[in-house]
Amino acid sequence: MPELPEMENYKKLLSQLVLDRTISGVKVGREKSINMDPQDFKNELVGRKIIFIERRAKYLIFHLDNGGRLLLHLMLGGMLYFGTDEDKPNRTTQVEIEFEDKTLYFIGLRLGYLHLLSAKQTEEALAGIGPELLDRKMDETKFIKLFVSRRGTLKTALVNQNIASGIGNCYADEIAFAAGLRPDVKLQDLTEEDLAGLYQAVRQVLTDAAEHGGYMEQPLTADDSLTGGFGDLCKVYDREGKACVTCGQPILRTVISSRKVYYCPNCQHGK
Known part of the structure; x- marks a missing residue:
């Protein structure tokens, strides 16, 4: 299962690849991986931009330009890939977020999920998690x-x-x-x-x-x-x-x- 270092690595690399790029398309291959009707999920995301990526524990939080959040937990076996259909891994994708010429593939989300939430809902979802051990406030x-x-x-x-x-x-x-x-x-x-x-x-x-x-x-x-x-x-x-x-x-x-x-x-x- 991806842990803090893996998610921190994803955050750092993805911040160089997807920030401020317009989401041009969304594909949902598994409805249980998201938290709403697939068409509503697409409608909410297409045309939006990811302006900031935050890591909290084993989660990634994609901040959207309209104030919404995409909360990702990869759980066991989950992974991400950013590229094209030609070079992506030969694995089933549960969600795909397209950025014109490149796509962010969410792979192995059989137990994990990608939920579209408000800022308040995101805070509530993460409320029970313990403190960050690498935080500057930790000593x-x-x-x-x-x-x-x-x-x-x-x-x-x-x-x-x-x-x-x-x-x-x-x-x-x-x-x-x-x-x-x-x-x-x-x-x-x-x-x-x-x-x-x-x-x-x-x-x-x-x-x-x-x-x-x-x-x-x-x-x-x-x-x-x-x-x-x-x-x-x-x-x-x-x-x-x-x-x-x-x-x-x-x-x-x-x-x-x-x-x-x-x-x-x-x-x-x-x-």
């Missing part, structure tokens, strides 16, 4: 307060969008490794010093991943060489049996609360 003290009174495992806390937003399976494992903590360590056993180290690991991993285009392999455009660049830089995620980059011990895989977890038993400790 070590505020971060520690988010976790210090929590119970449960580190992994389940990191992926809980009500505690802090944007982290999923991949980056929870990468953050735990960077912090030197086992994903199954109990939050109540962590000291404030541990949580301070965890905060630094969060900042380091999410920033680095976003700068390298996240881990998704499918490029956004035909000449996109950035997207997916972090895939080869993952230290533990999806590396079961491979040597730890730090100590050489095999990376292990386990399951915590029905989620896959990857970690190094030598470099990461419990309590």
Whole structure:
């Protein structure tokens, strides 16, 4: 599932491609991917312009020139592509937004969605999401307060969008490794010093991943060489049996609360 770095990468690249371009056409291949009658959806969008793209947690918010918002959540398996029918991936598209010679394809929205909302409706839809960990207002003290009174495992806390937003399976494992903590360590056993180290690991991993285009392999455009660049830089995620980059011990895989977890038993400790 695309996480904060993947959506931040999309935001950055799309802001260079679609802003202030008139939407010339809209195609809806799956009605359940949108939140209204397809013809109404088309009528509302054709002739409009996207003037700003915002990321919130794992969502993208496309701000329209009439004050409306397109709220996107890719969920599991979703991806975006900007180009033409000739070069797009050989995948079924659920929604297509045309900009004259190029089209923004929304692919794999079987569980995800693209909803046209007002500004107020968008705020209401995102009201329960936790704070942004890379926000300028976030600091070590505020971060520690988010976790210090929590119970449960580190992994389940990191992926809980009500505690802090944007982290999923991949980056929870990468953050735990960077912090030197086992994903199954109990939050109540962590000291404030541990949580301070965890905060630094969060900042380091999410920033680095976003700068390298996240881990998704499918490029956004035909000449996109950035997207997916972090895939080869993952230290533990999806590396079961491979040597730890730090100590050489095999990376292990386990399951915590029905989620896959990857970690190094030598470099990461419990309590």
